Amino acid sequence: QKEVEQNSGPLSVPEGAIASLNCTYSDRGSQSFFWYRQYSGKSPELIMSIYSNGDKEDGRFTAQLNKASQYVSLLIRDSQPSDSATYLCAVKAYGNKLVFGAGTILRVKS
Protein backbone atom coordinates (compact mmCIF):
# COMPACT_ATOMS: atom_id res chain seq x y z
CA GLN A 1 0.00 0.00 0.00
CA LYS A 2 1.36 3.39 -0.97
CA GLU A 3 1.75 5.91 1.83
CA VAL A 4 -0.25 8.60 0.03
CA GLU A 5 -2.74 7.70 -2.66
CA GLN A 6 -4.48 9.88 -5.21
CA ASN A 7 -6.54 9.08 -8.25
CA SER A 8 -4.30 9.96 -11.19
CA GLY A 9 -7.21 11.17 -13.31
CA PRO A 10 -7.53 13.02 -15.50
CA LEU A 11 -10.46 14.65 -13.78
CA SER A 12 -12.38 16.73 -16.29
CA VAL A 13 -14.81 19.41 -15.15
CA PRO A 14 -16.56 22.19 -17.07
CA GLU A 15 -15.65 25.80 -16.39
CA GLY A 16 -17.51 27.15 -13.39
CA ALA A 17 -18.05 23.74 -11.80
CA ILE A 18 -16.66 22.41 -8.53
CA ALA A 19 -13.61 20.15 -8.83
CA SER A 20 -13.16 17.63 -6.04
CA LEU A 21 -9.73 16.09 -5.52
CA ASN A 22 -9.17 13.31 -3.02
CA CYS A 23 -6.25 11.82 -1.15
CA THR A 24 -5.85 9.03 1.40
CA TYR A 25 -2.85 8.32 3.59
CA SER A 26 -1.67 5.31 5.50
CA ASP A 27 0.12 6.72 8.57
CA ARG A 28 -2.56 7.31 11.21
CA GLY A 29 -0.12 9.47 13.18
CA SER A 30 0.21 12.08 10.43
CA GLN A 31 -0.66 15.58 11.54
CA SER A 32 0.20 17.93 8.68
CA PHE A 33 -1.18 17.92 5.16
CA PHE A 34 -0.53 20.04 2.12
CA TRP A 35 -1.93 20.58 -1.35
CA TYR A 36 0.39 21.72 -4.11
CA ARG A 37 -0.42 22.62 -7.69
CA GLN A 38 2.05 21.86 -10.46
CA TYR A 39 1.73 23.17 -13.97
CA SER A 40 3.39 21.20 -16.72
CA GLY A 41 7.14 21.87 -16.74
CA LYS A 42 7.00 23.91 -13.54
CA SER A 43 7.69 23.26 -9.87
CA PRO A 44 5.02 22.60 -7.21
CA GLU A 45 3.29 25.67 -5.82
CA LEU A 46 1.65 25.56 -2.39
CA ILE A 47 -2.12 25.99 -2.40
CA MET A 48 -3.06 25.17 1.18
CA SER A 49 -2.00 23.47 4.34
CA ILE A 50 -4.37 21.85 6.84
CA TYR A 51 -3.68 20.45 10.27
CA SER A 52 -7.07 20.07 12.02
CA ASN A 53 -10.13 18.02 11.21
CA GLY A 54 -12.75 19.91 9.28
CA ASP A 55 -12.70 22.46 6.52
CA LYS A 56 -10.28 25.26 5.74
CA GLU A 57 -11.21 27.80 3.11
CA ASP A 58 -9.00 30.15 1.11
CA GLY A 59 -10.70 31.96 -1.73
CA ARG A 60 -12.02 29.41 -4.21
CA PHE A 61 -10.18 26.57 -2.47
CA THR A 62 -11.41 24.48 0.45
CA ALA A 63 -9.32 21.76 2.04
CA GLN A 64 -11.08 19.10 4.09
CA LEU A 65 -9.41 16.77 6.56
CA ASN A 66 -10.80 13.68 8.27
CA LYS A 67 -8.10 12.03 10.36
CA ALA A 68 -10.35 9.18 11.47
CA SER A 69 -10.85 8.17 7.85
CA GLN A 70 -7.29 9.20 6.90
CA TYR A 71 -8.68 11.31 4.11
CA VAL A 72 -7.84 14.76 2.74
CA SER A 73 -9.64 16.52 -0.05
CA LEU A 74 -9.42 19.74 -2.00
CA LEU A 75 -12.44 21.46 -3.49
CA ILE A 76 -12.01 24.10 -6.16
CA ARG A 77 -15.11 26.21 -6.67
CA ASP A 78 -15.87 28.08 -9.90
CA SER A 79 -13.14 26.14 -11.70
CA GLN A 80 -11.27 28.07 -14.38
CA PRO A 81 -9.21 26.80 -17.33
CA SER A 82 -6.18 28.25 -15.53
CA ASP A 83 -6.78 25.69 -12.77
CA SER A 84 -5.84 22.92 -15.20
CA ALA A 85 -2.76 21.36 -13.63
CA THR A 86 -1.59 18.40 -11.57
CA TYR A 87 -2.61 18.60 -7.91
CA LEU A 88 -0.27 16.94 -5.44
CA CYS A 89 -1.30 15.85 -1.97
CA ALA A 90 1.57 15.77 0.54
CA VAL A 91 1.74 14.44 4.07
CA LYS A 92 4.48 15.38 6.51
CA ALA A 93 6.28 12.30 7.76
CA TYR A 94 8.93 12.12 10.49
CA GLY A 95 11.28 15.06 10.57
CA ASN A 96 10.17 17.40 7.85
CA LYS A 97 10.04 14.89 5.04
CA LEU A 98 7.04 15.33 2.76
CA VAL A 99 5.55 12.21 1.24
CA PHE A 100 3.69 12.96 -1.96
CA GLY A 101 0.92 11.22 -3.80
CA ALA A 102 1.30 10.63 -7.51
CA GLY A 103 -0.93 13.61 -8.25
CA THR A 104 -4.29 14.11 -9.91
CA ILE A 105 -4.45 15.75 -13.32
CA LEU A 106 -7.27 18.27 -13.48
CA ARG A 107 -8.63 19.55 -16.77
CA VAL A 108 -11.10 22.41 -16.76
CA LYS A 109 -12.90 22.74 -20.08
CA SER A 110 -14.22 26.09 -21.27
Place this chain on the structure above:
Amino acid sequence: KAGVTQTPRYLIKTRGQQVTLSCSPISGHRSVSWYQQTPGQGLQFLFEYFSETQRNKGNFPGRFSGRQFSNSRSEMNVSTLELGDSALYLCASRADISETQYFGPGTRLLVL
Protein backbone atom coordinates in the same frame (compact mmCIF):
# COMPACT_ATOMS: atom_id res chain seq x y z
CA LYS B 1 10.95 38.52 -0.55
CA ALA B 2 12.72 36.51 -3.22
CA GLY B 3 11.80 32.88 -3.58
CA VAL B 4 13.93 29.77 -3.66
CA THR B 5 16.47 29.84 -6.46
CA GLN B 6 18.19 26.90 -8.09
CA THR B 7 21.07 26.73 -10.51
CA PRO B 8 21.58 25.57 -13.13
CA ARG B 9 18.06 25.21 -14.51
CA TYR B 10 19.00 22.64 -17.12
CA LEU B 11 21.88 20.22 -17.34
CA ILE B 12 22.94 17.48 -19.72
CA LYS B 13 25.49 14.93 -18.56
CA THR B 14 26.69 11.53 -19.69
CA ARG B 15 26.71 8.31 -17.72
CA GLY B 16 29.53 8.07 -15.22
CA GLN B 17 29.94 11.80 -14.79
CA GLN B 18 29.11 13.65 -11.62
CA VAL B 19 26.96 16.74 -11.13
CA THR B 20 26.51 19.43 -8.50
CA LEU B 21 23.27 21.35 -8.13
CA SER B 22 22.85 24.49 -6.08
CA CYS B 23 19.95 25.90 -4.08
CA SER B 24 19.53 29.23 -2.31
CA PRO B 25 16.61 29.26 0.14
CA ILE B 26 14.24 32.08 0.90
CA SER B 27 15.98 34.67 3.01
CA GLY B 28 15.80 33.68 6.67
CA HIS B 29 14.98 30.03 5.99
CA ARG B 30 17.52 27.67 7.47
CA SER B 31 15.94 24.38 6.37
CA VAL B 32 16.56 23.10 2.86
CA SER B 33 15.15 19.84 1.52
CA TRP B 34 15.87 18.16 -1.78
CA TYR B 35 13.43 16.06 -3.81
CA GLN B 36 13.68 14.10 -7.04
CA GLN B 37 10.73 14.03 -9.43
CA THR B 38 10.43 11.46 -12.20
CA PRO B 39 7.41 10.35 -14.25
CA GLY B 40 7.65 6.85 -12.86
CA GLN B 41 8.34 7.46 -9.18
CA GLY B 42 6.82 10.88 -8.66
CA LEU B 43 8.24 13.23 -6.05
CA GLN B 44 10.61 11.54 -3.65
CA PHE B 45 12.47 12.98 -0.68
CA LEU B 46 16.26 12.95 -0.89
CA PHE B 47 17.44 14.74 2.24
CA GLU B 48 16.99 17.74 4.52
CA TYR B 49 19.61 20.10 5.86
CA PHE B 50 19.27 22.50 8.75
CA SER B 51 22.05 24.72 10.04
CA GLU B 52 24.65 22.82 8.02
CA THR B 53 23.56 19.42 9.40
CA GLN B 54 21.78 16.67 7.56
CA ARG B 55 18.67 15.93 9.61
CA ASN B 56 16.90 13.40 7.49
CA LYS B 57 17.71 11.22 4.51
CA GLY B 58 15.53 9.41 2.01
CA ASN B 59 16.02 6.01 0.47
CA PHE B 60 18.58 6.86 -2.19
CA PRO B 61 22.01 5.33 -2.81
CA GLY B 62 25.16 6.89 -1.44
CA ARG B 63 25.88 8.41 -4.85
CA PHE B 64 23.49 11.14 -3.80
CA SER B 65 24.94 13.51 -1.26
CA GLY B 66 24.48 17.04 -0.13
CA ARG B 67 25.76 19.77 2.09
CA GLN B 68 24.70 23.11 3.46
CA PHE B 69 26.77 26.20 4.01
CA SER B 70 26.66 28.72 6.82
CA ASN B 71 24.54 31.08 4.70
CA SER B 72 21.96 28.24 4.32
CA ARG B 73 22.71 27.72 0.65
CA SER B 74 22.78 24.05 -0.19
CA GLU B 75 24.30 21.85 -2.83
CA MET B 76 23.55 18.32 -3.82
CA ASN B 77 25.94 16.08 -5.68
CA VAL B 78 25.29 12.98 -7.70
CA SER B 79 28.30 10.90 -8.59
CA THR B 80 28.66 8.20 -11.23
CA LEU B 81 25.50 9.27 -13.01
CA GLU B 82 23.12 6.65 -14.34
CA LEU B 83 20.44 7.02 -16.99
CA GLY B 84 17.81 6.64 -14.27
CA ASP B 85 19.08 9.78 -12.55
CA SER B 86 17.44 11.85 -15.27
CA ALA B 87 14.85 13.84 -13.35
CA LEU B 88 13.70 17.20 -12.10
CA TYR B 89 15.57 17.97 -8.89
CA LEU B 90 13.67 20.27 -6.59
CA CYS B 91 14.84 22.20 -3.60
CA ALA B 92 12.44 23.45 -0.96
CA SER B 93 13.02 25.78 1.97
CA ARG B 94 11.15 26.16 5.22
CA ALA B 95 11.09 28.72 8.00
CA ASP B 96 12.05 27.50 11.47
CA ILE B 97 8.57 27.94 12.94
CA SER B 98 6.68 26.56 9.98
CA GLU B 99 6.08 23.15 8.43
CA THR B 100 5.34 24.61 5.02
CA GLN B 101 7.94 24.01 2.33
CA TYR B 102 8.32 26.32 -0.65
CA PHE B 103 9.81 24.91 -3.81
CA GLY B 104 12.32 26.41 -6.18
CA PRO B 105 11.99 26.17 -9.97
CA GLY B 106 14.04 22.98 -10.11
CA THR B 107 17.01 21.74 -12.09
CA ARG B 108 16.18 19.45 -14.96
CA LEU B 109 18.94 16.88 -15.38
CA LEU B 110 19.24 14.71 -18.44
CA VAL B 111 21.73 11.86 -18.37
CA LEU B 112 22.72 10.46 -21.76
